[in-house]
Amino acid sequence: MNSLDPTAPSGHPGPDFSAFEMLGSAVLILDEDGLIRHANAPAEDLFEVSVRQLYAMPLCDFFRDGDELYKSFQEAISQRFADKRQMLTIDRIGREPVQVTATVVALQGHPWPVLVELREVEQQLKVDREERLLEQAQANRELLRNLAHEIKNPLGGLRGAAQLLEAELADASLTEYTQVIIQEADRLQTLVDRLLVPHRAPRIVSDVNIHEVCERVRSLVLAEYPRGLRIVRDYDTSVPEFRGDKSQLIQVVLNVVRNAAEALHERISEGDAEIILRTRVARQVILAKQRFKLALELHVVDNGPGIPSELQDRIFHPLVSGREGGSGLGLTLAQTFVQQHEGLLECDTRPGMTDFRMLLPLP
Structure with missing residues (x-):
């Protein structure tokens, strides 16, 4: 839902940018002069400057290679592309510079013409790694659950057959071998039960x-x-x-x-x-x-x-x-x-x- 923004161009409703606050990347909205008209919380963290201080600042001034960003900004204003990605470096006073991936997006039908999304290269690698971990864990869970169920039924039959065989043995010394079968079957059963614990136990x-x-x-x-x-x-x-x-x-x-x-x-x-x-x-x-x-x-x-x-x-x-x-x-x-x-x-x-x-x- 849009609300009227007093800083928006006359006659234009100001868009509701609250959805950007849920993103992990820094998002900045620029006017036709390249001045920041909106910045979300991750942008505040990235630049280590409050949103209030960022407002109406030229975004390109924060970058070591600001000329490259300004060139992309001008191309976006001219609608030469829908979006463009490039690597840039942010200078931070008293801190190590940080490398980011910048995506410049040309907006149409909005009071402000350009959106810039910034992601720290290191942060992007971390997000990619976390996604791989989550996907890997999901695949592991499915594999283990299916494997455990496949093992469980024949394992019970194997143990039962060993017990029946033990009862029929005339030579008591041979029970040593059936006991090995039963004990190993029990050990595997314990392992299977551990595999199934996360899927069975109710959460309290x-x-x-x-x-x-x-x-x-x-x-x-x-x-x-x-x-x-x-x-x-x-x-x-x-x-x-x-x-x-x-x-x-x-x-x-x-x-x-x-x-x-x-x-x-x-x-x-x-x-x-x-x-x-x-x-x-x-x-x-x-x-x-x-x-x-x-x-x-x-x-x-x-x-x-x-x-x-x-x-x-x-x-x-x-x-x-x-x-x-x-x-x-x-x-x-x-x-x-x-x-x-x-x-x-x-x-x-x-x-x-x-x-x-x-x-x-x-x-």
Whole structure:
């Protein structure tokens, strides 16, 4: 719905630009002189200048290569194209310059003739990576669910046949072999049940305090590793409560922290292993192509050897484990539970440091 804009050209209704506030990219509307007539919140973050200060400023002045942008602006005014994309560099006082992808759009039938959309190159890469993670997780869930159902029925038949065979054996010493079949069938059944947990268990939603979750996990892991491991609290007490499944989130953090502790076995034996639980409030976060004003950012940081390079792109894949005897399901289930909360779990690793970051939208 449009409203009358006193700054719009005479006789023209001012468009309602509120939809731009939901975008993760910076959007600016320019008049025929190249002056900014509207800027959304991401533009304010990008330029580190308030919307009030941006108003009526020449957009090209913010760029190191402003002449290139002005040339595109003039072509848009002349309606030589519908839209044009180019790489530009923003100069910010006292900060490193930032490279952006600029899309210049010629508007028709609007009081202001040009729209410019800006995306940080690094941010675009991050969004692309998150989209790949979400698509990958969805494909993994479907694969695991179908695989689990396919295995479950014949597995039950196999176990039942072994029990019947055991009852018919005349030689009791042969039951050793049927017991192997039964025990291995039970082990596979347990694995299948774990694969199906995220699809079966009902979510119990309540108010969640993330620091209570962290404290529960901290006490559990320290009970398992009473010596040689330090778990440091670095909490932001301003993080508000949010709606979620507390037991699922405890499982998420527990899986990640236990993985970190297992990776630290050498440092634990040396007595200098450390895991940091860090909470922060992040602003203007994009999750699954949706913009959230506030998000919880929980980091689990360890000082271990880092994840091997050949596993880094596959750590959230099912049945992929970096340790002998691991099921490879802990991080897969953690990612599933986080995504059920509309969030994302990602990892940054290098020798001497691994950082798992969980992002969850906040009210």
